Amino acid sequence: MSLRIEGISKTYANGVKALQNLSLNIGNNMFGLLGPNGAGKSTLMRTIATLQEPDQGAIWLDDINVLQNKDAVRRTLGYLPQEFGVYPKMSAVDMLNHLAVMKGITNAGERKDQVEALLRQTNLWDVRKKALSGYSGGMKQRFGIAQALLGKPRLIIVDEPTAGLDPAERNRFLNLLSSIGRDTVVILSTHIVGDVKELCPRMAIIAGGRVLLEGAPNEALSAIEGRIYCKQVNSQEEMAEVEQNFDMISTHMAGGAHQVRVYAETAPGEGFVQEPGDLEDVYFLNLKRHQTAKA
Ligand SMILES: Nc1ncnc2c1ncn2[C@@H]1O[C@H](COP(=O)(O)OP(=O)(O)OP(=O)(O)O)[C@@H](O)[C@H]1O
Helix, strand or coil: ECCCCCCCEECCCCCCCEEEEEEEEEEEEEEEEEEECCCCHHHHHHHCCCCHHHHHHHHCEEEEEEECCHHHHHHEEECCCCCCCCCCCCHHHHHHHHHHHHHHCCCHHHHHHHHHHHHHHHHCCCCCCCCCHHCCCCHHHHHHHHHHHHHCCEEEEEECCCCCCCHHHHHHHHHHHHCCCCCCCCEEECCCCCHHHHHHCEEEEEEEEEEEEECHHHHHHHHHCEEEEEECCCCHHHHHHHHCCCCEEEEECCCCEEEEEECCCCCCCCCEEECCCCCCHHHHHHHHHHHHHHH
């Protein structure tokens, strides 16, 4: 299965250009859509999920014209939106049953089997009779995935699912996502680089409604290999000097001291130590280039 996004643009009534002629090719397996707040991720996710119209462009799911055959897409879509809405006093098992009927799983036996399998897969079996309103953040997100997987969708969209989860729950959630079949298109929208690093064989970085980079994380890392340098700086003046003279990517605190990371084609000089590149470097570098180009 493949999803082709061709030249999608969206300008909101207030003039914000959320998507600007954006094109992407997304195949089976997990695709990471990485971008800062306001990049246009949710707008794109809602558009693919047929909940919102773009001003221009086309989307194809294999040979289905998504914008013109919304019902066909909805039948094969699983969607976990950024805001999943109010969690009712209903139990997980009752709510899943209800949603399964809404999704057209009318055969009672099949529905029971699917609901049970999903509750087990998302590790919610033991709490299936508890009211959803009493679930923790991580449990709610796992329930969100369970409902998205109802009806065995071939296109799954999850919008910023790990924001606000503690490390153990985030881990559990990412493991769950990685267990989704490889013959499914899964789009994971996130501003957390680690989510993409851990799960996605392909990714895109978007900002300002445009694609800044598309490809495999490994290829992106190869492109910066041997060009990342780190240095400890001990004063604001030193930091300003590095910022002025080098292509600074980011600053981190390590052991109470500031470490700066820079991108350099050749060794930048005294005090700098070469470091292996990280996907965060790729991300920050692309965002920086985007900001500079805009200025
Ligand atoms: N309904 C709307 N009306 C007007 N502007 C909007 C609307 N929805 C989103 N925007 C604006 O469009 C831009 C893209 O927003 P979007 O929510 O798609 O980005 P995002 O990458 O998902 O960001 P976030 O992580 O903050 O949700 C932002 O500037 C946002 O303020």
